[in-house]
Structures are given as structure tokens and as C-alpha cells.
Amino acid sequence: MLYAVIPAGGSGTRLWPLSRAGHPKFLHPLTGTASSLLQSTVDRLGPLTTPERTLVVTGAAHVAAVARQLAGIPEENILVEPSPRDSCAAIALAAAVIAEREPDAVMGSFAADHLIGDPAGWVATVRAAVAGAEQGLLMTVGIRPTRPETGYGYLQCGDPIPGGPLRRVEEFKEKPATEVAEGYLRSGRHLWNASMFVWRVDVFLAELARQQPVLHAGLTTIAAAWGTPSQDEVLGTIWPTLPKISVDYAVMEGAAAVGRVATVPGDFGWNDVGDFDTLGEVLPADEAGNVVLGADAAAPKPGVLLRDSRRLVVVPHSGRIIAALGIADLIVVDTPDALMICPRDRAQDVKQLVDELKERGEENYI
Amino acid sequence: MLYAVIPAGGSGTRLWPLSRAGHPKFLHPLTGTASSLLQSTVDRLGPLTTPERTLVVTGAAHVAAVARQLAGIPEENILVEPSPRDSCAAIALAAAVIAEREPDAVMGSFAADHLIGDPAGWVATVRAAVAGAEQGLLMTVGIRPTRPETGYGYLQCGDPIPGGPLRRVEEFKEKPATEVAEGYLRSGRHLWNASMFVWRVDVFLAELARQQPVLHAGLTTIAAAWGTPSQDEVLGTIWPTLPKISVDYAVMEGAAAVGRVATVPGDFGWNDVGDFDTLGEVLPADEAGNVVLGADAAAPKPGVLLRDSRRLVVVPHSGRIIAALGIADLIVVDTPDALMICPRDRAQDVKQLVDELKERGEENYI
Numbered sequence: 001m002l003y004a005v006i007p008a009g010g011s012g013t014r015l016w017p018l019s020r021a022g023h024p025k026f027l028h029p030l031t032g033t034a035s036s037l038l039q040s041t042v043d044r045l046g047p048l049t050t051p052e053r054t055l056v057v058t059g060a061a062h063v064a065a066v067a068r069q070l071a072g073i074p075e076e077n078i079l080v081e082p083s084p085r086d087s088c089a090a091i092a093l094a095a096a097v098i099a100e101r102e103p104d105a106v107m108g109s110f111a112a113d114h115l116i117g118d119p120a121g122w123v124a125t126v127r128a129a130v131a132g133a134e135q136g137l138l139m140t141v142g143i144r145p146t147r148p149e150t151g152y153g154y155l156q157c158g159d160p161i162p163g164g165p166l167r168r169v170e171e172f173k174e175k176p177a178t179e180v181a182e183g184y185l186r187s188g189r190h191l192w193n194a195s196m197f198v199w200r201v202d203v204f205l206a207e208l209a210r211q212q213p214v215l216h217a218g219l220t221t222i223a224a225a226w227g228t229p230s231q232d233e234v235l236g237t238i239w240p241t242l243p244k245i246s247v248d249y250a251v252m253e254g255a256a257a258v259g260r261v262a263t264v265p266g267d268f269g270w271n272d273v274g275d276f277d278t279l280g281e282v283l284p285a286d287e288a289g290n291v292v293l294g295a296d297a298a299a300p301k302p303g304v305l306l307r308d309s310r311r312l313v314v315v316p317h318s319g320r321i322i323a324a325l326g327i328a329d330l331i332v333v334d335t336p337d338a339l340m341i342c343p344r345d346r347a348q349d350v351k352q353l354v355d356e357l358k359e360r361g362e363e364n365y366i
Numbered sequence: 367m368l369y370a371v372i373p374a375g376g377s378g379t380r381l382w383p384l385s386r387a388g389h390p391k392f393l394h395p396l397t398g399t400a401s402s403l404l405q406s407t408v409d410r411l412g413p414l415t416t417p418e419r420t421l422v423v424t425g426a427a428h429v430a431a432v433a434r435q436l437a438g439i440p441e442e443n444i445l446v447e448p449s450p451r452d453s454c455a456a457i458a459l460a461a462a463v464i465a466e467r468e469p470d471a472v473m474g475s476f477a478a479d480h481l482i483g484d485p486a487g488w489v490a491t492v493r494a495a496v497a498g499a500e501q502g503l504l505m506t507v508g509i510r511p512t513r514p515e516t517g518y519g520y521l522q523c524g525d526p527i528p529g530g531p532l533r534r535v536e537e538f539k540e541k542p543a544t545e546v547a548e549g550y551l552r553s554g555r556h557l558w559n560a561s562m563f564v565w566r567v568d569v570f571l572a573e574l575a576r577q578q579p580v581l582h583a584g585l586t587t588i589a590a591a592w593g594t595p596s597q598d599e600v601l602g603t604i605w606p607t608l609p610k611i612s613v614d615y616a617v618m619e620g621a622a623a624v625g626r627v628a629t630v631p632g633d634f635g636w637n638d639v640g641d642f643d644t645l646g647e648v649l650p651a652d653e654a655g656n657v658v659l660g661a662d663a664a665a666p667k668p669g670v671l672l673r674d675s676r677r678l679v680v681v682p683h684s685g686r687i688i689a690a691l692g693i694a695d696l697i698v699v700d701t702p703d704a705l706m707i708c709p710r711d712r713a714q715d716v717k718q719l720v721d722e723l724k725e726r727g728e729e730n731y732i
Binding site for chain 2: 017308321323327330334335337343349350352362
């Protein structure tokens with residue numbers, strides 16, 4: 001049975017002021033349901049694994065909130081990063097801890113803050129990836145692109161591997177320019193890199209040792225101390241020395257270059273909820289195209305009054321009434337201590353506001 | 367010496383949600399100074415009269431706030447309307463009360479919620495109007511139009527009266543269509559009706575008796591009881607029976623038709639602060655044309671972060687940070703329990719939001 005690892009990091013600055021350093025995106029019920037993105041991620045894993053085999057890796061600031069939201073996950077499965085060291089250290093820590101329990105276990109790593117429209121389709125895709133992982137491949141889940149998106153990385157695939165849905169990954173591609181993205185869309189050989197990985201922990205750790213010996217050595221030492229009285233001391237000493245690098249750069253690109261990476265193309269309504277515009281695309285809209293977060297399209301929130309207004313994304317999160325008159329294509333995010341307004345096509349630039357607040361020393365709003 | 371009357375009524379629904387039924391426009395320091403519009407109105411009267419000769423007519427809901435804002439005005443000069451009966455009843459009540467004190471006094475009526483850019487120029491204009499009133503004319507102060515405004519009424523003037531700045535008013539004109547307003551602007555014979563009036567109280571009351579005998583009879587009875595133990599009983603009985611009509615319709619139009627109305631054209635930077643767009647026109651803007659209410663243009667409020675944004679009118683009134691990115695020509699009004707966003711060219715329609723809130727039964731936001 002699969003081990004599931006959920007890296008729960010990143011503050012989601014493009015979702016400011018809803019998402020904050022202290023209360024990041026994955027802790028929010030962004031889908032209009034009662035569940036946070038993190039809880040939805042765990043719920044989605046139901047058919048694939050158990051709470052005992054589900055691990056969350058998160059920052060010290062969020063452990064308490066994660067522990068409360070995921071009451072069914074054993075405490076020892078909530079791994080605390082003393083400081084952010086990017087995704088390779090986080091995922092490798094989980095892999096090393098799992099390897100201590102079961103050296104040839106298959107693990108999958110799934111972000112805490114993505115939306116999946118078709119959970120059953122997703123489960124079937126992950127199962128196919130598990131089959132590939134059992135053969136010793138480092139598996140990714142690729143998303144068949146539906147538009148020439150410039151905000152994602154891509155996987156460049158080889159021909160299908162006979163006998164199944166797997167395709168070899170030839171190369172990881174950076175976020176492309178528009179024309180390049182249009183070429184990817186036409187090629188039929190490019191998939192969005194959704195940063196979902198499935199592999200045998202021994203295969204992954206061997207590849208880590210080959211490409212990132214410092215990271216591997218540090219994590220082996222940490223994993224050996226895990227669950228012993230010296231755990232915190234060893235973690236606190238070694239963690240800050242680990243290279244800060246993403247797992248894509250650190251391991252997957254180099255593994256693809258030597259033919260060890262494959263992918264299962266998926267079509268399950270994936271969305272990374274990277275910004276408010278994206279969020280507006282996936283949530284139900286009213287007749288005028290307005291999306292009100294937390295509102296049922298059929299029964300809008302009483303505290304939101306939209307008159308002659310179209311294609312808004314409104315996040316009413318302060319309890320105040322929001323009245324809009326004659327506006328269109330805007331994002332309005334209303335929280336108890338901060339209000340943010342921008343056009344939907346500037347949604348990616350919201351992080352500039354966060355940067356500016358940092359420069360001004362207004363840390364309490366970040 | 368002039369008696370000054372300040373009708374302080376009207377909730378200013380086009381300035382919602384800053385202006386509320388319970389805290390209307392005239393109580394707000396809309397000019398960026400510490401003084402409310404009402405206080406500025408009284409301050410402006412300094413060269414013309416004394417607190418003892420200044421009367422305010424206001425609704426029961428606002429008496430306490432008015433009394434506190436105008437600590438120098440004697441209590442007996444704050445007249446309470448038991449219910450709103452439009453401007454004729456309010457102004458005639460003050461006229462009748464003044465006539466009890468001094469039957470041939472000259473009084474001027476000046477709205478509580480207008481802005482005057484050049485107070486000294488305004489004082490000179492009013493002095494000229496007082497001279498006309500002393501000759502027995504019902505005087506208005508007209509504003510020389512600077513644009514083909516369709517939101518104001520107009521005074522149509524005859525030729526100048528020899529020997530002074532006065533011009534006979536031939537006719538009161540309703541708010542015109544754009545083409546008509548353009549004709550008015552070209553004519554040189556049309557002035558904006560700023561609803562500022564100056565007259566001898568005996569002349570006004572005689573004209574009221576001629577045109578509005580019911581109103582006149584009721585107010586004469588109320589004025590006779592004023593200051594006696596039966597004041598409240600008489601006021602409470604008669605006031606609700608008075609016709610609800612503006613002083614323009616009730617008296618001035620009919621008086622103009624028989625040649626009893628004149629005007630002094632004024633150029634003193636008058637603004638009725640009717641809506642947020644108008645407010646944006648009169649307050650200082652930053653380099654990008656953004657106006658932040660209560661902010662000095664040179665030193666913007668720390669709680670307002672405007673990035674790539676132009677020609678906004680921002681009213682930060684909740685203590686929260688307001689972050690705008692890439693927006694233009696919008697009004698953003700942020701109060702503790704309500705947020706309003708609309709384009710500047712829809713500023714007049716903000717009252718539609720108030721109407722909709724009323725229909726929904728959301729009276730607590732109005």
C-alpha cells in the first residue's frame with residue numbers, strides 16, 4: 001500500500017490578503033466547501049492509503065493548525081521543518097523517514113494546495129503511476145494541457161511505453177514564453193508538471209545519493225535519529241546546512257536525463273489555485289459570471305451586493321457587506337485587516353503588493 | 367446683522383457607505399481637515415454673524431451630534447424637526463422663530479454640507495445679497511457655471527440691475543439634459559442654483575402666506591408657542607400636517623414669476639459634495655490623480671498602497687490596509703461594516719445600492 005506525503009509549505013503570496021504567512025493557502029477552505037485544501041487533499045487519498053501511511057511535512061509555524069485540521073493523522077506523521085529548505089529537503093525527509101519503516105515502500109508526494117475536479121480519475125491515474133514506480137521508475141503525474149499556459153513548467157514526453165499509459169519523460173521544461181507554450185500545446189508531447197511524484201523510496205534515495213550527496217548524507221543522519229531522544233538536536237543541527245533546492249531541479253531533471261523518469265498523463269480537472277483568477281475559473285459563477293468565494297451560485301451571500309457587475313471574483317472574508325456597482329473583471333478580497341482590489345488579468349502580480357509591504361516594513365499584514 | 371440658518375438634513379445616500387442615515391454627510395470631515403462640513407459652514411459664517419444669531423434646523427436623530435459639534439451655538443438655536451418635511455418647512459420654521467425675536471431681521475439660509483473654496487469671496491457675495499434683501503428682494507446666490515452640469519438646477523437671470531451686482535431671476539430651471547445644460551453654459555444668463563437664500567423674514571413670510579397658506583398658518587402657530595411650555599405639544603401636533611415641499615418649488619418659483627427674486631452671481635469655488643466623484647474633484651490628488659480622503663497629497667496614509675493605479679477616490683475609514691493594483695477611475699469606500707466599489711462615472715448611482723439594501727431589509731447598513 002502507498003505511503004502518501006503531503007508537503008504543506010509556501011505562503012501563497014499571490015492569494016494575499018486571504019493567504020498569509022501565518023495562515024497559508026492550504027489551511028483555507030478555498031473551494032467553497034467546509035474542507036480546507038489540505039483536508040481535501042487528505043480526503044482524496046482515502047481510496048489509496050490510510051492515515052497511518054499519510055505524512056505531512058510542514059513548517060514550525062503551521063504544525064498546530066495542521067494537527068488540528070487533520071485530527072485523524074498520527075502525530076508522528078506530521079514532520080516539522082525547522083526552516084524552509086525548498087521541496088527537495090522536505091520530500092527527502094519524508095522519504096528517509098518512510099524508508100526507516102519500510103525500505104522498499106512506494107510513496108507518492110502530493111501538494112497540499114491543489115484542486116482536483118475528478119477525484120476518482122485522479123485515483124486511477126495515481127494507481128497507474130504506482131505500477132510504474134513498482135518497476136523502479138521515478139514517476140510523475142502529468143496534466144494534459146488545455147491552454148498555452150505560461151505559468152507552469154512542462155514535461156516533454158517520449159513515445160508511449162508499450163502495454164500501458166506510461167510515457168518516458170525526456171526533459172523537464174521551465175515556464176515557457178507564450179509562443180513556446182503554444183507549440184507545446186500543439187505537440188501532443190508536452191504535459192503540465194503538477195509536481196506530483198510517485199516512486200519507491202529506495203529508488204528515490206539512491207538517485208538522491210547519486211545527484212545530491214550532501215542532501216542525502218544529511219537526511220540519512222536525520223532519519224537515523226528520527227524517533228530517538230536526539231531527534232530534535234540532530235534535526236536542528238543538520239537541517240540548516242541542507243541545500244535549498246526544488247526536487248525537480250535536484251533530482252528529477254538529472255534522473256530524466258538518464259531515462260529513469262516516466263509519467264502518466266492525467267485529465268482530472270487539476271488546478272493549482274495559484275491566484276484569484278485561477279480560483280475564479282474553477283468555482284461556480286452566477287449568471288453574470290461573478291464568483292463569490294464561499295457562496296453557492298444559486299444562493300449568493302446576503303452580505304454581497306453585486307449590481308451591474310460582471311466576472312468579479314469576490315472573497316468576502318471580513319463579515320462586512322461588499323457592495324459593487326458597475327464594475328467588471330476585478331478581484332476584490334476583503335479580510336478583517338486588509339482589502340485588495342486588482343483586475344483579474346493582474347492576479348499574478350498580487351505578490352508585488354506583498355513585496356512592497358515587506359519593503360515598507362508592514363510585516364503584520366503579510 | 368444677519369441671522370444665519372443652517373438646514374442640516376438629508377442623509378447623503380450618494381455618499382454611502384461613508385454617509386449613513388445615522389451619521390449623515392454634514393457630520394463628516396470630508397475635506398481632509400479636522401472640521402466636519404457642518405462645522406466648516408459655521409466657521410465660514412464668522413465674518414457675517416455671531417453664534418447667537420446662528421440657527422441650525424436638524425432631525426431628532428442628529429440633534430445630539432450637532433449640539434456637540436457646534437458647542438458655541440446656544441441650545442435654543444438648535445431647532446428640531448420632529449420628522450422630515452423637506453426644506454420649506456425647515457427654513458420657514460427658522461424664519462418664523464427669528465421673526466418672533468426680530469420681525470424685520472435679514473436671514474440667510476446656507477446648506478450644512480457644501481464646500482466653499484474661497485470663503486472670503488463667499489462672504490463678499492453674501493454681503494451683496496444682504497443689501498438686496500434689505501431692499502425687500504428674495505435673494506439667491508447663483509454660481510457661475512464652469513461646465514454643462516446636469517446634476518444641478520439653474521437660475522435664469524434677466525439683465526443686471528443697474529448700480530450693483532444683482533440680477534433679477536426670471537425663472538428657476540430643473541436639472542437639465544446635457545444639450546440644454548450646454549446651452550445654459552453658453553447663454554451667460556444661467557447660474558447654478560446653490561440653494562443659498564437671503565431675505566427679510568417678514569418678506570419671506572408674507573410670500574409664504576400668499577403661496578403656501580397652510581404652511582404659513584401652521585408655522586405661525588408653532589412660532590407663537592416657541593419657547594413656551596406648550597412648544598413640544600404644538601410642534602408635535604402641527605408639524606406632521608405640514609406640506610412636504612422644497613422652498614424652491616413652494617415659494618421661490620412663484621416669487622420669481624412676480625419679479626420678487628434676484629441673485630448675486632458668485633465665483634467662490636462652490637461644490638455640493640454630492641457624490642464621491644465630486645469629492646475627488648475638489649480634494650488634492652497625488653501625481654497619478656489618486657485622491658485619498660484624509661490623506662495629505664504629499665504624505666499618503668501608510669494604510670493605503672496604490673500600485674499602478676490612477677484617478678482613484680479612496681476613502682479609508684476602517685483602519686484596514688487598502689491595497690490597489692492596476693486599477694483606475696474607481697471609487698473605493700472602506701468602512702468598518704461595509705465596502706463599496708464603483709467607477710467614478712457611476713458615482714451618482716450609489717443611491718441605487720442604498721435603495722437595494724432597503725428593499726432587502728438590510729436597514730442596519732443604511
